Amino acid sequence: MAPDDGSRPACREIEERLLEFIRLELLSPGVTVDRQDDLLSGELLDSVAVLRLAAFVGEEFAFEIRPADFVIENFQNVAVITDYVHRATRGSG
Amino acid sequence: MSVLLHRMIDGAAQRRPEAPAVRCDGAELTYGQLARRVNGLARVLLGTGLERRDRVAVLLRKGLDVPVGFHGALASGAALVPIDPRSPAEQVVRILRATGARHLVSEPAKRDLVRQALAECPEVSQVIGLEPEDGLPVRCVPWSTVAAEAADQPPAVGTIDLDPAYILHTSGSTGTPKLILHSHRSAMAFVDWAVSEYRLASDDRLSNHSSHHTCFATFDYYAAARVGAATVVLTPAALMMPGSLSALLERERVSIWYSVPTALVHLSLRGEIEERDLSSIRWVLFAGETFPEKHLRRIMRQLPQARFSHVYGSTEVNVCTCHHLPDADGLGDPLPIGRACSTSRTLVVDDQLRPVADGETGELLVCGSTVMSGYWGDPEANRHALVRRPSAGGFEDVYFRTGDQVRVLEDGNLTFVARADFQVKVRGHRVELEEVEAALLSLESVEEAAVFAVEDGEGSSALRAAVVAGGEPATAEILAGLKQRLPPYSVPAEIDILGSLPRTPTGKVDRDALRAHLAKPGDCDGP
Incomplete structure (x- = not known):
């Protein structure tokens, strides 16, 4: 997955930054997370952690998450968040 | 004639077997299907040595199996x-031990948690919902066996309405959860009040927002x-995703909503x-926390066809007062908790348990048919919380001490003033600050700890902790320890490491001084 242009991050980079944030900031030490793990099951993250993750997404990738975008399809796992960030930042760089 | 909780399922199944009983994620159980599964679970439990008034623990994620577990346990004659x-494994162990539950209903997704808990609970003899191949040290009966035992008729177990129905847990000040016992009678008193008050009918769809171990789920x-x-x-x-939630409410045609205010704020x-x-x-019920007025007004305008009710009551009493709100422009400030329900009598007393005059602040006592039987296995807590007052004819009424400070307004409504102790509500969950402090102090690196609630900016509370540490632990280490x-x-959402904690003249942690100190930016070296 190569970057589409010089200013916005490639999908792989988005994914790595998301996984790093979740591991370091949201999970207990030793707990692992994969790109396909369900983040909204209530088992891995609680509602506060999910809110922190959403805030991170907006700040880290410099775009505003519209209320209409707070849906399961955009936040279920790291893979779909990556797709969402990629779509949301398209043309913003 | 009094009705037992689980018999409601048989009644509904006989009247409308094809009607939906529970829906989740697009799947559904009709009342006919639910009744058969409930009876199947009860038969399995009874076939393996369960005795009337035993306790059956249910450890399930939200889903269609939850009402099967609930009603199946009750239909077997158990509490x-x-x-x-x-819950972390330690909390599961505490609850299993304290209730003496010998039977556990669970599911494969909770296998590891069950395994950890059973290692500390040798008295548990059977797990329903896991496979024998799972290698647990007790008898395991898979859900497929429960399905094979499904039956139209419930087993005859001789339960009466005064028998224990369920034991709910909240946090406790010593790290031991408070276990609140309700009988079929006290639960049904609440159910019948709610059906009448909110005119519930067979075409209603009630949302289940809260976790099923809370008193919200009773409703x-x-x-x-x-x-x-x-x-x-x-x-x-x-x-967690408000956009998906509103779509679900629309798709499922939900008619009754009951939650803490925070959930409604997010949705709004x-x-x-x-x-x-x-x-x-058509009706929105909220309870558990103060509803910020600006948020309440907005959602009332967003749902103009709905009635709104502020209901009040701890797990110990179900609901004891309610206030049907007027329109969004006529809200009281502060919003009252209303008047006593038809099931309850309320009394406002001073610290000697003497009634105070109207308008004066005092502790709220509640007497009525929805009040709990008591705290399970804790006679000392019961002596403190359940007080007797003389009644006519030489009898006595039993009142529950809510621990909440209230006063009677001029219009007769009650208004909440403050908690009398250190219980706080965090996103609708009751938390005892001392329990969190006890957990902090159980960490080797923590020498002193104080916890207090702060506004979370979303209309609810968050916890903030200050600790005095031996050595140099990172807050991440402390948080990791707490999560276990x-x-x-x-x-706590935030932990500050300080040099010392401010104290009152009697030596208690001065939470007000601590809160003020931590509000000053750039000072984390101690007061």
Whole structure:
């Protein structure tokens, strides 16, 4: 997955930054997370952690998450968040 | 004639077997299907040595199996012990031990948690919902066996309405959870009041927002069953994503909503309500926390067809007062908790338990048919919380001490003033600050600890902790330790490491001084 242009991050980079944030900031030490793990099951993250993750997404990738975008399809796992960030930042760089 | 909780399922199944009983994520159980599965679980439990008034713990994630576990436990003649599925193993162990539950209903997704808990609970002899191949040290009966035992008729077990129905858990000040016992009679008194007050009918759809180990779920599941209405389970994913939640409410045509205010604030702010047809919602009930007025006004305007009610009552009493709100422009400030329900009598007293004059602040006592039987296995707590007052004819009434400070307004409504102790509400969950402090102090690196609630900016409270540490632990280490000991909502959002804690002249931690100190930016070296 190569970057589409010089200013916005490639999908792989988005994914790595998301996984790093979740591991370091949201999970207990030793707990692992994969790109396909369900983040909204209530088992891995609680509602506060999910809110922190959403805030991170907006700040880290410099775009505003519209209320209409707070849906399961955009936040279920790291893979779909990556797709969402990629779509949301398209043309913003 | 009094009705037993689980018999409501048989009644609804006989009247309308094809009517939906519970819906979750697009799947459904009708009352006919639910009744057969409930009877199947009861038969399995009874076939393996369960005795009347035993306790059956239920450790399940939200889903269609939850009402099967609940009613199946009750239909077997046992008392139900629902456990928060997000509990760490230590909390599961504490609840299993304290209730003496010998039977556990669970599911494969909780296998590891069950395994950890059983290592500390040799008295548990059977787990329903896991496979024999799972290698647990007890008898395991898979759900397929329960399905094979499904039957139209419930087993005859001789339960009466005064028998224990369920034991709910909240946090306790010593790290031991408070176990609140309700009988079929006290639960049904609440159910019948709710059915009448909110005019519930078979075509209603009640949302289930809260975890099923809370008293909110009593309304969502049992009041729905009383009239043969459907319970629509809101999954954690939907609750975390307001846009998905509002779509679900529209799709499922939910008519009754009951939750803490925070959930409604999220829905109102980020749920795109204006884009949805939520005209099916006819009544919104909220409880557990103060509802910020600006948020309440907004959602009342967003759902103009709905009535709104502020209901009040701890797990010990179900609900004891309610206030039906006028329109969004006529809200009181502060919003009253209302008047006593038809099931309850309220009394406001001073610290000597003498009634105070109207308008004066005092502790709220509650007497009535919805009050708990008592705290399980804790006679000392019962002596403190359940007080007797003389009544006519030489009899005595039993009142529950709520610990809440209230006063009677000029119009006769009660208004909440403050908690009398250190219990706080975090996103609708009751948390005892001392329990969190006890967990902090159980960490080797923590020498002193104080915890207090702060506003979280979303209309609810968050916890903030200050600790005095031996050595140089990172806050991440402390948080990791707490997450192994406490449910997620009890873990402080922030931890400050200080040189010392401010104290009152009597030596107690001075929380007000601490809060003021931590509000000053740039000072974390101690007061």
